[in-house]
Amino acid sequence: MSSNYIIEMNHISKHFGGVKALKDVQLNVARGEIHALIGENGAGKSTLMKILAGAYTKDEGTILIDGKEATVSTPKAMIDMGVSVIYQEFMLAPDLTVAENIFIDKLSHSSLFINWKDLKKRAKNQLEKIGFGHIDPNTKVGTLSVAYQQIVEICKCLAKDSKVLVFDEPTAVLTHSETEKLLKLIKKLKDDGVTIVYISHRLEELFKISDKITVLKDGDYVSTVKTNEISKEQLVTMMVGREIEQLFPDRKAVFGEEMLQVNNLHTKDVENVSFHLRKGEVLGFSGLVGSGRTETMRAIFGVDRKQSGDVIYCGEKVSIKNPKAAIKLGFGFLPEDRKKQGLLLEQSIRINTTLVSLKKNGYINHANEKTFVQSLLAQIATKYGSTEDNVNSLSGGNQQKVALAKWLAIDCKLVILDEPTRGVDVGAKTEIYKIINRLAENGIGVIIISSEMSEIIGMCDRAIVMREGVVTGELSKNELTENNLIKLAMGV
Amino acid sequence: MLAASKKFNLKEFVINNNTFIILVLLVIVSSILSDNFLTTMNLRNIALQQAGPILVAIGLLYVILAGGIDLSVGSVMAVGATLSAILITDIGLHFTTAIGLTVVVGMLFGLFTGVLVAYTGIQGFVASLATMTIARGVAFVITDGRPVKVESGTLDLLVSKDLFFPIIIITVALIILFASIQKYTGYGRKVVAIGSNETAVQLAGVRTKQYIMSTYALSASLAALAGVFIAARSSTGSATVGTGQELDAIAAVVIGGASLMGGRGFVLNTVAGALILGLIGNIMNLMAVPSYPQDIIKGVIIIAAVLLQIATSKKERTI
Numbered sequence: 186m187s188s189n190y191i192i193e194m195n196h197i198s199k200h201f202g203g204v205k206a207l208k209d210v211q212l213n214v215a216r217g218e219i220h221a222l223i224g225e226n227g228a229g230k231s232t233l234m235k236i237l238a239g240a241y242t243k244d245e246g247t248i249l250i251d252g253k254e255a256t257v258s259t260p261k262a263m264i265d266m267g268v269s270v271i272y273q274e275f276m277l278a279p280d281l282t283v284a285e286n287i288f289i290d291k292l293s294h295s296s297l298f299i300n301w302k303d304l305k306k307r308a309k310n311q312l313e314k315i316g317f318g319h320i321d322p323n324t325k326v327g328t329l330s331v332a333y334q335q336i337v338e339i340c341k342c343l344a345k346d347s348k349v350l351v352f353d354e355p356t357a358v359l360t361h362s363e364t365e366k367l368l369k370l371i372k373k374l375k376d377d378g379v380t381i382v383y384i385s386h387r388l389e390e391l392f393k394i395s396d397k398i399t400v401l402k403d404g405d406y407v408s409t410v411k412t413n414e415i416s417k418e419q420l421v422t423m424m425v426g427r428e429i430e431q432l433f434p435d436r437k438a439v440f441g442e443e444m445l446q447v448n449n450l451h452t453k454d455v456e457n458v459s460f461h462l463r464k465g466e467v468l469g470f471s472g473l474v475g476s477g478r479t480e481t482m483r484a485i486f487g488v489d490r491k492q493s494g495d496v497i498y499c500g501e502k503v504s505i506k507n508p509k510a511a512i513k514l515g516f517g518f519l520p521e522d523r524k525k526q527g528l529l530l531e532q533s534i535r536i537n538t539t540l541v542s543l544k545k546n547g548y549i550n551h552a553n554e555k556t557f558v559q560s561l562l563a564q565i566a567t568k569y570g571s572t573e574d575n576v577n578s579l580s581g582g583n584q585q586k587v588a589l590a591k592w593l594a595i596d597c598k599l600v601i602l603d604e605p606t607r608g609v610d611v612g613a614k615t616e617i618y619k620i621i622n623r624l625a626e627n628g629i630g631v632i633i634i635s636s637e638m639s640e641i642i643g644m645c646d647r648a649i650v651m652r653e654g655v656v657t658g659e660l661s662k663n664e665l666t667e668n669n670l671i672k673l674a675m676g677v
Numbered sequence: 678m679l680a681a682s683k684k685f686n687l688k689e690f691v692i693n694n695n696t697f698i699i700l701v702l703l704v705i706v707s708s709i710l711s712d713n714f715l716t717t718m719n720l721r722n723i724a725l726q727q728a729g730p731i732l733v734a735i736g737l738l739y740v741i742l743a744g745g746i747d748l749s750v751g752s753v754m755a756v757g758a759t760l761s762a763i764l765i766t767d768i769g770l771h772f773t774t775a776i777g778l779t780v781v782v783g784m785l786f787g788l789f790t791g792v793l794v795a796y797t798g799i800q801g802f803v804a805s806l807a808t809m810t811i812a813r814g815v816a817f818v819i820t821d822g823r824p825v826k827v828e829s830g831t832l833d834l835l836v837s838k839d840l841f842f843p844i845i846i847i848t849v850a851l852i853i854l855f856a857s858i859q860k861y862t863g864y865g866r867k868v869v870a871i872g873s874n875e876t877a878v879q880l881a882g883v884r885t886k887q888y889i890m891s892t893y894a895l896s897a898s899l900a901a902l903a904g905v906f907i908a909a910r911s912s913t914g915s916a917t918v919g920t921g922q923e924l925d926a927i928a929a930v931v932i933g934g935a936s937l938m939g940g941r942g943f944v945l946n947t948v949a950g951a952l953i954l955g956l957i958g959n960i961m962n963l964m965a966v967p968s969y970p971q972d973i974i975k976g977v978i979i980i981a982a983v984l985l986q987i988a989t990s991k992k993e994r995t996i
Contacts, residue, residue, distance in 0.1 A: 512882035529873035540881045546864040
């Protein structure tokens with residue numbers, strides 16, 4: 186109780202292989218405050234939080250929780266010290282009930298058998314304590330909405346007597362009204378004496394709830410500031426640490442004829458989506474996660490079923506039933522989750538790069554393939570050891586380049602890039618932007634889905650904004666401002 | 678510096694060839710344990726005996742590479758053994774036609790499993806369990822439960838010394854064929870890729886379901902041929918052929934270092950895995966170990982081989 190700080194992380198460094206993830210980073214969180222942690226993708230926030238959660242071991246530095254040094258770094262040890270992390274992907278068992286999930290590690294107090302009545306009562310108490318008494322402890326967690334699952338996750342942490350709750354981008358998956366409720370709950374938790382570490386990309390939220398903000402950039406500690414003593418602009422400058430023009434390379438925008446027209450597209454997730462794209466144009470799709478951007482593109486690419494509506498490509502109505510048909514027309518699609526949807530992580534760079542261009546089932550000449558992959562990857566400045574190395578040995582940025590390269594290997598006329606720079610460091614980002622510009626300059630139609638507004642503004646000639654499955658607006662280049670994007674995305 | 682790099686190479690070598698090293702060690706140990714081991718007679722017997730299991734293991738490897746599992750191979754072997762015998766003895770077909778037809782029927786069993794897995798969403802384990810039961814039932818029904826004698830001058834030619842043991846020649850040819858398909862063709866590449874990440878392969882424009890289905894068809898075809906081999910060696914087609922062979926085949930694939938999650942494994946390593954299992958049985962027979970303890974020892978050796986496999990294969994490899 187000697188220290189004012191409940192968390193003192195100092196001189197934390199961490200390397201993965203030869204890649205620096207964190208260097209001499211500090212995070213000092215005072216008792217009972219809401220402390221925001223921000224930084225761009227790849228700034229090291231997640232790594233720092235995983236170290237705090239005991240999921241990663243630090244290379245250097247000290248961690249004091251409530252004045253006591255954390256010497257053992259396992260998730261269990263950190264939970265015992267009072268630190269719980271609520272990840273974006275919940276650690277819940279969907280087929281168990283709310284009550285079972287909350288008390289998963291202490292289903293019964295002492296006896297061998299579970300006292301179901303008592304378990305339910307304890308769960309009910311816990312839910313009521315944070316104002317969610319209307320959730321039935323008997324419900325299976327898998328049937329709850331994402332927002333309620335999050336509440337269960339929070340209860341689970343509180344049931345472990347956690348003194349510190351770490352939220353890793355908790356609102357990324359929530360709707361606007363759910364977000365408001367969660368922010369209210371977080372404030373209430375603070376009033377109850379729980380310390381909160383809050384990671385989010387959404388500056389508005391940070392300014393609403395946080396007391397202090399720590400900024401990280403490229404694995405380095407930048408600064409810790411009081412929220413009421415800083416403006417949004419100052420914060421952004423600290424985060425980016427460079428001029429925005431430098432991040433987004435110039436492009437000579439020359440538009441050709443209209444190549445793609447989508448009319449009144451309906452799927453199970455989106456309604457009445459219409460837009461068009463010209464040759465050489467970079468069209469942005471903005472909006473919150475879950476607004477239907479990805480779903481629209483999946484339907485166009487033939488992954489999801491289209492219920493009604495037309496896709497007109499180069500003046501002809503086309504029916505695209507599967508990705509194979511889309512690729513035949515010259516479409517390329519870089520999915521948002523490169524680990525789950527984009528790459529074969531345990532296969533070689535060569536196999537990954539040639540996955541799309543490998544059309545036939547016949548003979549493969551390994552040597553030719555190798556030369557081809559080498560020249561292709563060299564064009565986009567990919568850093569790798571050998572084409573035979575597994576793709577998961579690469580950094581995020583270079584993995585993304587390989588995922589992109591497999592589409593460059595065929596002659597695409599239209600490429601759809603879903604979150605092309607997610608989890609990619611700043612340097613590689615600019616390189617990916619250069620590749621996108623080159624594609625557009627060669628007359629290829631480019632669609633970028635991005636949750637980063639700066640990316641939409643910096644890269645796109647025009648942007649469509651979606652919200653809850655419908656298009657809420659279209660912004661031309663000179664209308665592209667953060668303000669306009671937020672308004673359309675939030676529906677205000 | 679030179680020494681260091683040499684040492685590094687040795688380690689790489691061990692990692693990349695651990696299955697083969699286990700096989701060689703086993704051969705050395707066996708030849709020390711029994712004077713009868715390294716005789717032409719014994720080695721020929723091993724080759725003739727293991728031809729079938731090797732083919733079954735290769736077929737199963739393709740299914741496993743694509744992320745599936747096929748439990749029906751043992752039963753399809755029984756269909757292969759009995760059907761070929763019936764077609765020759767009862768129907769009077771020429772034995773080559775009979776073999777061809779038998780393999781086609783085997784493939785149909787595989788297609789059945791494959792369609793269930795690829796297009797109805799039934800898991801491979803369950804679908805092939807059903808096919809396993811059905812195929813065994815079919816083998817008993819068509820033979821009425823009695824072994825069918827195969828006339829001489831037909832299938833027995835497959836094990837004839839004068840023809841240089843066609844079974845062995847066919848098996849070696851098929852090993853080379855399927856090792857090459859995996860390494861040098863788009864088909865093999867796609868099968869492995871599907872086992873690594875089906876979603877990604879689908880998004881790359883591959884109709885993954887067709888490929889998944891084809892692996893089951895391939896596996897069952899090879900199993901049926903393996904059944905024919907057994908009928909050839911024993912001159913009878915019996916419905917009890919191949920009982921438990923699916924487990925030996927899985928063991929062979931695993932000892933060969935393949936991942937049961939799909940996406941990793943090699944034909945030659947699987948062949949080595951099958952030979953390791955075969956050698957263990959052979960040496961115990963030579964040393965007159967009774968049959969029941971043999972199973973216990975075999976189980977222990979499987980675990981030891983796989984542990985060694987895990988210990989030496991920390992590094993991932995790809996084709």
